[in-house]
Amino acid sequence: MKKIPLRKCVACGNMLEKDKLFRLVKDIDGVMLDKSYKFQGRGAYVCKNKECLDLALKKKGLNRSLKQAVSDKVFDSLYMELENDR
Template sequence: MKSVHEPVRECICCGNKFPKSSLFRVAKNDSGIFFDASGKADGRGAYICKSAVCREKLVKQKRLNRTFKSPVEENVYRALIEQLESIQSTEQETV
């Protein structure tokens, strides 16, 4: 029986590799920077693991600035962190 290939992506904060489905994707396109729940939005994507430490690093070390090669405003970081935390808490409630 043939095994199913699952894409692997690297967290921009810790550098560890995980299956794509277990990471959060943040995307940047002409309309701005946003959380990509579908994982299929157009534009450049960055992946973040579900670790609280990585969410802190994302903001403290301004990882999106480096990844997207452009300045990202603080309010964008705050909005993304709020979204990621609410999604993760929702996932934990359903488990």
């Protein structure tokens, strides 16, 4: 059986299989959503649910973890992804 690595959500602090989380990665232009989970660089994770996104937005957990401001545009795309998952 293949073991799926666990990652920690910046909002709730739970360890989850990484495909249950969004990966944000620091890029030269700022922060972007890494759908492939493969981009090089500092990454941060947040659960694929509205509660954790809201919390990450409010408490700036992603900004802290990435040491970089996450733009509203990035958050918009995360919320869009949630809608699409339904």
